[in-house]
Amino acid sequence: MPVVTIPGSKSLTARALFLAAAADGVTTLVRPLRSDDTEGFAEGLVRLGYRVGRTRDAWQVDGRPQGPSVSEADVYCRDGATTARFLPTLAAAGHGTYRFDASAQMRRRPLLPLTRALRDLGVDLRHEEAEGHHPLTVRAAGVEGGEVVLDAGQSSQYLTALLLLGPLTRKGLRIRVTDLVSVPYVEITIAMMREFGVAAEREGDVFVVPPGGYRATTYAIEPDASTASYFFAAAAVTPGAEVTVPGLGTGALQGDLGFVDVLRRMGAEVSVRPDGTTVRGTGVLRGLTVNMRDISDTMPTLAAIAPFADGPVRIEDVANTRVKECDRLEACAQNLRRLGVEVETGPGRIEIRPGVPSGTGAEITTHGDHRIVMSFAVTGLRVPGISFDDPGCVRKTFPGFHEAFAELRSGLGDDR
Numbered sequence: 324m325p326v327v328t329i330p331g332s333k334s335l336t337a338r339a340l341f342l343a344a345a346a347d348g349v350t351t352l353v354r355p356l357r358s359d360d361t362e363g364f365a366e367g368l369v370r371l372g373y374r375v376g377r378t379r380d381a382w383q384v385d386g387r388p389q390g391p392s393v394s395e396a397d398v399y400c401r402d403g404a405t406t407a408r409f410l411p412t413l414a415a416a417g418h419g420t421y422r423f424d425a426s427a428q429m430r431r432r433p434l435l436p437l438t439r440a441l442r443d444l445g446v447d448l449r450h451e452e453a454e455g456h457h458p459l460t461v462r463a464a465g466v467e468g469g470e471v472v473l474d475a476g477q478s479s480q481y482l483t484a485l486l487l488l489g490p491l492t493r494k495g496l497r498i499r500v501t502d503l504v505s506v507p508y509v510e511i512t513i514a515m516m517r518e519f520g521v522a523a524e525r526e527g528d529v530f531v532v533p534p535g536g537y538r539a540t541t542y543a544i545e546p547d548a549s550t551a552s553y554f555f556a557a558a559a560v561t562p563g564a565e566v567t568v569p570g571l572g573t574g575a576l577q578g579d580l581g582f583v584d585v586l587r588r589m590g591a592e593v594s595v596r597p598d599g600t601t602v603r604g605t606g607v608l609r610g611l612t613v614n615m616r617d618i619s620d621t622m623p624t625l626a627a628i629a630p631f632a633d634g635p636v637r638i639e640d641v642a643n644t645r646v647k648e649c650d651r652l653e654a655c656a657q658n659l660r661r662l663g664v665e666v667e668t669g670p671g672r673i674e675i676r677p678g679v680p681s682g683t684g685a686e687i688t689t690h691g692d693h694r695i696v697m698s699f700a701v702t703g704l705r706v707p708g709i710s711f712d713d714p715g716c717v718r719k720t721f722p723g724f725h726e727a728f729a730e731l732r733s734g735l736g737d738d739r
C-alpha cells in the first residue's frame with residue numbers, strides 16, 4: 324500500500340528563511356521545500372544581500388541581524404504571498420530603499436492591514452499603484468517598536484510578518500489583534516521563533532514579542548501537510564486503499580494535518596502516530612458540516628471529493644479563501660458544476676450535493692491555482708476525462724505533483 328514522500332512545508336520553509344536571515348550566525352535548513360514560492364523567497368533574500376547556499380537537501384543562510392547588506396534592491400515576489408508579505412517586513416528592519424513587486428496574481432491579493440500596521444510603526448512604505456497592493460517601496464530606517472493594532476481577519480500572514488519582525492525592533496512589539504483567521508499558522512510562527520531563541524507570547528488579543536534578536540540553528544522542515552491532504556483524500560475515496568505519509572504525525576506543527584480528522588468524520592480510518600499518518604478508505608464517505616476557518620487551504624481538497632459523499636457537504640467560515648491564488652469558493656463551484664454537481668455558495672461557505680453524473684469529465688479551469696489542480700486530480704480518481712487548462716501551476720508548491728500522483732494512482736491499482 325502506498326507510502327508517499329511529501330516535499331517540505333511551504334510555510335515552514337518561508338518562516339525558516341526569514342528567521343535564518345534575521346539570526347546571528349549561519350543557519351542550516353534541512354529538507355526545505357524546493358518550489359516556485361520558496362525559491363522565490365530565497366531569491367528575494369539574495370537580492371536583499373543575504374548569502375543563501377543551496378544544495379538539494381539543505382539550504383544555508385548567513386544571518387544579518389542588522390538587516391539587508393545592500394542599500395538598494397528590487398525584489399520580485401512571484402506568486403508567493405509569504406514572500407510578498409514577509410520580505411517587505413524584514414526589509415523594514417534594515418536601512419535602505421527596497422522595492423517589491425509580484426506577479427499579476429499576487430498583485431491582486433491584499434496586504435493593506437499589514438502595510439498600515441508597518442506605517443503605524445513609523446515605516447516609510449508607499450504603494451506605487453493600488454493602495455494596499457504590490458508594487459511597493461520601503462524606505463527603511465530600522466523599527467523602534469511598541470504597540471500596534473492589526474486586523475488579521477483576512478490573512479494570518481499579516482500577524483506572522485509582524486511577529487517575525489518583533490525581535491528585530493528596538494523595543495519589541497505588542498500586537499493587538501482585532502480579528503484573526505488561520506490561527507494554527509500563528510502557532511507555527513511562535514513555535515518556530517522559539518527554536519530560534521525568541522519567546523513570543525499570546526495574552527488574549529495581544530501578542531507580545533520581546534526585542535533581542537534571533538539565534539542561528541539547524542532546522543529540519545516537516546513534509547507539507549496541505550500537500551499531503553490530496554494523498555489522504557485519494558485514499559479516502561478509494562475503498563480498501565491505504566496511504567501513509569511518513570514524517571507527519573502527532574508532533575507535527577501544521578494545523579492542516581487536521582484535515583485527516585475531517586476524513587475520519589466522513590468514515591475513513593485514520594491513524595496518526597509519532598512517525599507518520601495513515602488514511603484508509605473504507606467505502607463509507609458521509610456528508611457533513613465542517614468549519615474550516617483554521618485549515619482553509621484544505622477546503623478545495625474537501626470540495627473536490629464532496630460529490631462522492633452520501634449526503635451534502637457544507638463547508639463554513641472560509642470567506643478568506645476568496646482572496647487566495649484565486650476566488651477558491653467560486654473556482655470550486657464553477658468546476659464542480661461543470662462536472663454536473665449541484666453546488667451553492669455564500670459569502671463564506673459552500674455546499675456540495677452528492678452525485679457526479681457518469682461520463683462527465685471536463686477541462687478544469689485552474690485560475691493558475693495549484694490547489695485547484697491538485698484537488699481536482701483527486702476527483703479524477705473517480706471521474707474519467709478530467710484535464711486542466713494550466714496543469715503546470717502546481718510549481719508554486721509541488722513541481723513534481725503530477726509524477727507523484729501518477730505513481731500513487733498505479734500504487735492504488737489504477738493505471739489510467
Ligand SMILES: O=C(O)C1=C[C@@H](OP(=O)(O)O)[C@@H](O)[C@H](O)C1
Nearest residue numbers: 334477478479480483505508620
Ligand atoms: O502563514 C502561512 O504560511 C500561510 C497562512 C495561510 O494563509 P491565511 O492566513 O491568509 O489564511 C495559508 O493559507 C497559506 O497557504 C500559508
Ligand SMILES: C=C(OP(=O)(O)O)C(=O)O
Nearest residue numbers: 402403404405620647648
Ligand atoms: C494560499 C496559499 O498560498 P499563499 O502562501 O500564497 O497565501 C496556498 O498555498 O494555498
